[in-house]
Amino acid sequence: MKKFICIAFFSLFLFNCENEPKTSYVIDGKAEGVYNGIRVYLNKVNERGAPIPKDTAIVMNETFSFEGSVEYPQLYYISINGTPGRFPIILENGKSSINIDSKVLDNTIYVGSDSHDVLKAYQDKMDAFDAEYMKAKDNYKEAEFLNDTASIKRDRQVLVDLTDKINNFQYEYVEENNSSYGMMPILNTLINSRDVDFNRVVKIYEATSDNIKSSEEGVRMKNTLDKMRLVFEAEKATAIGEIAPGFSAPNPNGEVISLKDVVSKGKVTIIDFWAAWCGPCRRENPNIVKVYNKYHEKGLEIIGVGLDGRRGQQNPKEAWEKAIETDNLTWHQVSNLRYFDEIARTYSVNSIPRMFILDSDGKIIAKNLRGQALENKISELLD
Incomplete structure (x- = not known):
């Protein structure tokens, strides 16, 4: 009876040991044909793909090892001096082994991690x-x-x-x-x-x-x-057919102008996202000026949303106002001078120029037209 109790206790002890959380890892590595002194690297990578060193091992007698701990299973990469590329592993606490193929790293075998x-x-x-x-x-x-x-x-x-x-x-x-x-x-x-x-x-x-x-x-x-x-x-x-989200921002004189105010004045309204620093925007401005001058009396309104204020831009307000004057932009202009600000984010604008064309109810009826395509659309709506 005592013998049975001892055996049962020992079995339970083994079971508990096997199920205890593992708090560290050991990787036993083999690198056949690799000379002594060659370094093997265990790295993570950052969001840009650049390596973040975790550990380095030295090959001795075609073997190497890594020891340490991780908070949870994570993606790491194994690389070796003299062999291009890197081999991905999910590193987790526990004992594992890796057999590196120094000629073709993709043929490396890693065993011991369920993840x-x-x-x-x-x-x-x-x-x-x-x-x-x-x-x-x-x-x-x-x-x-x-x-x-x-x-x-x-x-x-x-x-x-x-x-x-x-x-x-x-x-x-x-x-x-x-x-x-x-x-x-x-x-x-x-x-x-x-x-x-x-x-x-x-x-x-x-x-x-x-x-x-x-x-x-x-x-x-x-x-x-x-x-x-x-x-x-x-x-x-901001899909075609949706009512354009409202916004307001100051004009060059500090007066707050709202989209609703502009839409109420015209039959067709253009929201033009641009900036003084944006070359393509500035090159398109003469075409927008031509369209505005031709169709403003027929009911075309434009509200320009300036996205000046990017990092490194000198005197963004001055640059914005000078661009308005230089390019003869005589329609409504507003800007928070905070680069791609909350208005841009509301309209999912992550590059410029971007344009939205609205009807008299503020519904989006076209997007991102330039050159002759813009004039053709405005002509279709107002002629």
Whole structure:
């Protein structure tokens, strides 16, 4: 009986030890064919992709090791002197091993991290997709070269379908692994992609654990999503067919002018975002002057929103007023002199020149017309 109790106690002790939180990591490394003294680096990267050193190891007898601790699993990179590139790993506390291929770093094998396994499985699948896509692209190019109309149509559709398949896989994979830190680099890639499904990535992020949300990457991701939400909401609010958001700001004399006041005076109103420092804006101003002079008596109003006040600009108010005078801008001009200020953000303006054309009710009916296209549109509305 005592023997049974001892065995049971020992088993329970082992179970508890195995399930105790790991507070440090040890990476045992092999680097076959690498000379003694060669350095191996363990780095993070900042938001711009520049390395942030974590640790350095020296190869001795084709082996090396890293020891330390991380607060939570994080994306790190292994690199080695004399070998181009870097190998991504999800570093977490516990014991792991890495076998570096010094000739082709991508062939490196890292074992011992469940979070890394999630990332590695994704990378393997994406590598297979890349090979499939390149083959399909080669087929399409060959069809174009042969001017084979039927094959061009077929192969183009293959590329479209494959692109959709890859895109769906990426989102579904992150959704299925939303409790793993290993999906964080993947989700970050999706968030920063040009064709991001914003609502979907928000749902994925919100479904992650509190530990992931409170991590450094999780907090950074939340900040990015919050900024993106403002942009998406602004784009939605300033879409064609929507009533233009109201705003007010001081003119050169300090008098506060509102968009509502300007719209009430005309049949058509242009909101023109520009700045004294903006070359393309200044080059377009003569065309806007011509259109204004031709159609003002027929009901055209313009309110220019100056985005002067950028960092390093000398005397922004003086520069703004001088540009107004030099370019003969005789319509309403307002500016907070705070660069891309809250008015610009409300209209999702992140580059200039930008233009919005409103009807007499303040509804947006056109955007970003320049040159002859602008005159044609105003003529259509007022002639």
